[in-house]
Amino acid sequence: MTEIRQPQGQLLLRTLAMPADTNPNGDIFGGWIMSQMDIAGGLLAKEIARGRICTVSVDKMTFHSPVGVGDAVCVHGHCSRIGTSSMVIHLEVWAKPMLKQEKDRYCVTEGTFTYVAINESGRPRPIPAQA
Template identity: 40%
Template sequence: MPMPKEENVFGDIFGGWVMAHVDLAGGLEAMRHSRGRVATVAVNAFQFHQPISSGDLVSFYAEVVNLGRTSMTVAVQVFAERHPSNPVFVKVTEATLTYVALDADGNKRDVPRENA
């Protein structure tokens, strides 16, 4: 849940806050899939559909949508739950990011295939 310190003068949450959390969600999915360290190598697409307001409950859903030898593309969808007394769920953002799997020394490594 974003807090008031994350909002601009209009009461909307900063896009950078959303982007950082999208990268966290996507990176966690990539780490889970590759079973180890990953790094973000590209933000392929990022669309803001509606603003997020302070007080919205925000959920991030990530899924690997393309798998390469050492990299993977992750789609992240972001939903806001508004009006707790009469909840409304709204898709506010969607993005695709590419992550590369890294070994302990920071070199590219193959992504395990049994998760595919």
């Protein structure tokens, strides 16, 4: 029996793919998808760091399938490592065609984003102890 893949981590962001976000092929532009991932991961990183953070690196970005205009786009994620000032967050983007209700959601993109907790001068600061 084939195991059906499910999103890993918590739902961090849900939005709609709009016509203004397309590339010349008419699919959704990969840069827009990456920016949604960065926003979603940044939300989780801010919660963990309880304050200001910045993105320091993006790794292992893989685009599995195109996203269509009108698809519901969800970003799920979980933190896999907390260092002194850095957080490694794995993010997955799942799309669900809104006009074809019979079609299941599918994973379109995934990647690993690293964020750093920073102080008011933009320098790394220690992440507070987690509850």
